[in-house]
Each structure stands twice: as structure tokens, then as C-alpha cells.
Amino acid sequence: MRVIGISPAHDSSVAVICDGKLEKFYKEERFTRKKRDNKPINCIHKIFCDYKKGEVDAVVMASPTADAYADTELDLVAKFFDCQSFNMNSAHHLAHASLAFNNSGFEKASVFVIDRNGSYLNKFEREAETIFDYEHGSIEIFYRNTSYESKDKNTAGIVKVYETATKLINQPILENGKTMGLAAYGKDSDEDLFFKEGNINQDLFFFDSYDTDLICTNKKYFGKETTEVTKDNYQFYADYAYQVQKQTQEKIAELIQYSIDETWDHNKNICITGGYGLNVVANSYFVNKFPNVNFYFEPLADDSGNSIGAALYIYKKLTNDSNSYPIDTTFFHGDKYSVSGIGGDDTSVEEIVSLLINDKSIGIFQGYSEAGPRSLGNRSILFDARNPNAKDIINRIKKREWYRPFACMVLEEDASEYFDMMGLKSSPYMTISFKCKKPNSIPGVVHVDGSCRIQTVSRKDGVIFDLLTKFKEKTGIGILLNTSLNLAGDPLAETPEDALNVLKNSELDCMWFPESGKLAK
Numbered sequence: 001m002r003v004i005g006i007s008p009a010h011d012s013s014v015a016v017i018c019d020g021k022l023e024k025f026y027k028e029e030r031f032t033r034k035k036r037d038n039k040p041i042n043c044i045h046k047i048f049c050d051y052k053k054g055e056v057d058a059v060v061m062a063s064p065t066a067d068a069y070a071d072t073e074l075d076l077v078a079k080f081f082d083c084q085s086f087n088m089n090s091a092h093h094l095a096h097a098s099l100a101f102n103n104s105g106f107e108k109a110s111v112f113v114i115d116r117n118g119s120y121l122n123k124f125e126r127e128a129e130t131i132f133d134y135e136h137g138s139i140e141i142f143y144r145n146t147s148y149e150s151k152d153k154n155t156a157g158i159v160k161v162y163e164t165a166t167k168l169i170n171q172p173i174l175e176n177g178k179t180m181g182l183a184a185y186g187k188d189s190d191e192d193l194f195f196k197e198g199n200i201n202q203d204l205f206f207f208d209s210y211d212t213d214l215i216c217t218n219k220k221y222f223g224k225e226t227t228e229v230t231k232d233n234y235q236f237y238a239d240y241a242y243q244v245q246k247q248t249q250e251k252i253a254e255l256i257q258y259s260i261d262e263t264w265d266h267n268k269n270i271c272i273t274g275g276y277g278l279n280v281v282a283n284s285y286f287v288n289k290f291p292n293v294n295f296y297f298e299p300l301a302d303d304s305g306n307s308i309g310a311a312l313y314i315y316k317k318l319t320n321d322s323n324s325y326p327i328d329t330t331f332f333h334g335d336k337y338s339v340s341g342i343g344g345d346d347t348s349v350e351e352i353v354s355l356l357i358n359d360k361s362i363g364i365f366q367g368y369s370e371a372g373p374r375s376l377g378n379r380s381i382l383f384d385a386r387n388p389n390a391k392d393i394i395n396r397i398k399k400r401e402w403y404r405p406f407a408c409m410v411l412e413e414d415a416s417e418y419f420d421m422m423g424l425k426s427s428p429y430m431t432i433s434f435k436c437k438k439p440n441s442i443p444g445v446v447h448v449d450g451s452c453r454i455q456t457v458s459r460k461d462g463v464i465f466d467l468l469t470k471f472k473e474k475t476g477i478g479i480l481l482n483t484s485l486n487l488a489g490d491p492l493a494e495t496p497e498d499a500l501n502v503l504k505n506s507e508l509d510c511m512w513f514p515e516s517g518k519l520a521k
Contacts, residue, residue, distance in 0.1 A: 003018075004060070004081075007062045012040040012304075016050075028042055047077070058085070058318060059083055060313075062088045093113040112256070114129050114277065115127065128158065158248050168225050181447070182229065185448055186239040194244075276301075277301030281451070283431055284433040300372045330429060346519075349514075363499060373492075381482075382409075385477070394406060509521065
């Protein structure tokens with residue numbers, strides 16, 4: 001059975017599930033080059049080209065709200081394929097949970113969906129935090145908190161509390177990752193900014209309209225927004241970001257403890273997803289605080305994964321298939337592009353290592369692109385993590401904010417030597433931040449708080465494993481700075497032309513195409 005899933009919200013995407021397994025996945029932003037594009041027109045066109053009538057059994061729309069445009073898309077696709085149609089506009093969090101549970105490999109789990117805005121449950125209330133008691137063939141809502149939106153009353157969920165700090169630094173509300181990076185520069189205080197008697201102190205917040213959405217603002221900091229965080233003014237904003245980070249993750253930890261208290265006798269597995277699931281600092285906090293819990297952090301925790309989650313849910317509903325089909329990679333976006341016509345110098349892994357040792361910045365383009373927001377070696381920029389000036393050099397290339405940290409790729413066999421792995425053997429998707437044991441060895445990737453988001457690399461990772469192994473032979477360290485192949489404000493490079501545009505429009509030194517053995521400069 002083949003099911004198409006469509007997610008038309010921000011980070012819009014289309015997915016195809018065939019007999020429980022992912023067959024196609026497209027994100028709109030990769031085609032339009034408009035970050036977080038919310039109308040998957042090109043994605044749907046791709047599906048029309050990939051399949052014909054009779055090859056699709058069902059299509060499901062996973063819009064978080066009632067949307068006439070999305071309903072029109074659903075009708076169009078259903079008519080094109082002459083198939084059943086389903087609408088999950090009232091089940092946004094269920095789509096998130098479906099993907100995370102499927103990929104976790106657990107037989108049963110508590111699935112936490114921590115999201116800014118889910119579906120409307122009635123005219124005014126929207127999903128904010130939901131915990132599902134999830135196992136094959138059975139899904140129940142264990143806990144739910146909502147936010148409220150009306151002319152007279154608005155309330156915040158956990159992620160909306162977080163966005164108050166993002167708004168304070170004049171960033172789009174979906175760029176909370178920037179707030180997370182800035183928080184490490186902040187100082188703690190005893191002031192309880194957010195919670196009163198265990199709940200969000202709604203009296204601290206008001207909502208103002210911005211770009212047709214309601215944005216949460218802390219009354220205490222209204223009017224103190226900055227147009228730019230500089231090295232002269234950052235402390236005020238960093239201190240508030242620190243409080244937001246600290247107290248939101250503590251609130252979620254209370255929910256985790258509640259789940260443990262209620263289910264520990266039969267369930268020690270927890271999945272984390274929804275937009276907050278990309279918060280690697282919080283994820284690290286959870287792993288450290290609850291060492292006996294088996295955590296799974298979904299790498300496609302943002303809305304881009306909901307097309308897959310919705311299609312999986314409908315597939316299982318129609319077939320009663322109780323099997324699990326985990327997606328064990330994020331290298332499944334779009335198409336695989338030919339690079340045979342791209343010119344450049346012949347090169348080898350050994351020559352790339354020599355360039356990196358000589359402080360050259362190297363873009364890498366190979367295979368299918370990463371579906372999630374984290375680059376893991378198919379669309380990456382690499383640099384020597386030993387260089388203490390690495391952050392400034394790569395920030396200049398990418399044209400991004402000075403306070404943001406960089407991630408690294410590390411040989412899995414060496415991870416515990418350089419990082420406190422908190423009992424984990426691997427972290428292949430960059431979903432967790434780890435304290436560095438040897439910050440002086442790799443200063444280019446260690447954040448101001450002594451942490452680093454890492455990607456562990458093993459032999460199955462092909463040329464990236466070969467590169468790190470050879471780099472270790474030459475330097476003694478199997479670690480490289482790894483950041484996404486794009487410039488600030490742009491989506492991840494999708495095509496070879498996108499990659500070459502990054503090279504052309506920045507100070508990046510080279511672009512490596514391992515499949516053709518060419519190096520463009």
C-alpha cells in the first residue's frame with residue numbers, strides 16, 4: 001500500500017510511504033530556496049511526476065489548522081490519483097508522535113511532543129505540550145497542555161515562553177536555535193521569571209500580532225528588543241536567554257518525572273519531538289538527569305517530518321500493520337544528482353586532509369541531501385577543529401552571528417575520549433550536546449559553556465569515515481568542524497548548482513565532490 005503525506009505549514013514537505021517504508025521525501029524550501037516555505041507546490045509536482053493513477057492508495061493532509069488552501073491541495077492530489085483522502089488538521093501532535101515512535105524502534109514509549117502551535121482542539125485552544133502513551137496498535141493521550149488564543153485572552157505554552165527571548169533579539173520566532181546558542185553566554189539568577197506554583201506564570205506575558213501570527217512577549221522586557229546582538233550589548237540578552245533555556249527545560253523535566261512516576265513499572269522509553277526536540281542543550285540535560293531512561297530524540301522533530309508521520313499513521317490505520325520501520329538515516333531528501341559534468345581538479349581523500357590541515361575550508365557535496373535541519377556530511381562545510389580561530393573564520397564564510405556555536409563530526413570509537421557521553425555509545429544525528437573533556441585540543445568547536453553538539457561517525461558512513469580516519473592518522477585527532485552547506489538565511493544546498501553558488505558567493509576555499517573525485521575552487 002502506498003500513502004502520500006502532505007505537510008503544508010512552515011517547513012512544508014511531501015512524503016510517500018510504501019508498505020510502511022519511506023519511498024520519497026521532498027521539502028519545498030530546497031526547490032524555491034525560500035527558507036521554511038509553507039506551500040509545497042513543487043513537492044506535489046514532483047509526486048505527480050513520480051507516480052501515476054493506480055499507484056497511490058491514499059493521501060493525507062497534515063496541516064496544523066483548518067486551511068482552505070491545504071484542503072484544495074488535498075482534493076487535487078486525491079483526484080489526480082483517484083485515491084482515498086484523509087485530513088489530520090486536528091491531529092498535528094499525533095503526526096509528530098507517529099514519526100518519532102516509528103523511528104525509535106521501541107515497542108512502547110511515552111512520546112513527548114513539545115511544540116509552539118499544534119492543532120486547534122476547539123475554537124480557541126491549541127495543542128502546546130502532549131504526551132502520548134504509544135505502542136503498536138494503541139495510542140492514548142497521557143497528558144496535554146494547551147495554549148489559548150482569542151480576542152480577549154491568550155496564554156503561552158512552553159515553546160512560546162522560549163520565543164520571548166528570540167523576539168527580544170529580533171530574530172524570527174522559528175529561529176529559537178539562535179537563542180539556545182546565546183544562552184550559554186548568560187548568567188543565572190534566582191528570579192523565577194516564568195513559573196508560579198509549577199505552572200507558567202501567564203501574568204508575565206502578552207501577545208502582539210506579527211506577520212499574521214501571535215507572538216509572545218515578556219511584559220518586563222517590552223520595548224527592550226535589539227536590532228543586533230553585539231559583543232558590547234549581549235549580556236542583557238544572554239542573561240534572559242539563559243533563564244528561558246534553564247527554566248523551560250526544567251519544566252519539561254518535571255513532565256518527564258511525572259511520566260516516569262506514572263508508567264515506570266511498564267515503560268522506561270521516552271521519545272522527544274516537536275520543535276523543542278531540536279534543543280540539544282535541553283536534550284543533554286534530560287539524558288544527564290534521567291540516566292535510567294531510554295531516550296530517543298527525533299532528528300526531524302520540526303514540522304518537516306509531519307508529512308512522514310501522517311502518512312505512517314494512515315498506513316497503519318488502513319493496514320493494521322504492527323511492524324516498525326525505523327528510518328536509520330537522514331540522507332533521504334529529494335533526488336541524487338549527477339556531478340559528472342562538474343569541472344575542477346582531480347583530488348583524493350589524502351589531498352583533502354592536507355588542505356584541512358592547512359586551514360582550508362572545504363564544502364562537501366555527495367549523495368542524497370540530509371532531510372533534517374542538521375548537516376551530517378552530504379551537504380557540509382568542514383574545517384580543522386584544532387584551529388582556535390575556526391569559529392570566526394567559518395562565521396565569516398557563512399555570514400552568521402558571532403555567538404552561535406559549531407558542531408563537529410567525530411569517529412565513534414573516539415567520542416568518549418573527547419566528550420562526556422553520559423553513558424551513550426553514539427550520537428549520529430547531532431541531537432544532543434556533550435561536555436568536552438579536552439577543549440584545548442579542539443577549541444574550534446567547543447562553545448563558551450564547554451559543550452559541543454556532535455555527530456558520531458562509523459564505518460557505514462563511507463567517505464566521511466575515511467576522511468576522519470586519514471585526518472586522525474595525520475594529526476592524532478579524528479574530529480572536524482561540521483556545519484551546513486549554506487549561507488545565513490538560505491536553506492541547505494540541494495543541487496550541485498546550489499553548492500557552487502555557496503562557493504561563488506562566500507570566502508569558502510573549495511567544494512569537494514567525492515563521487516567524481518573533483519575539487520572546485
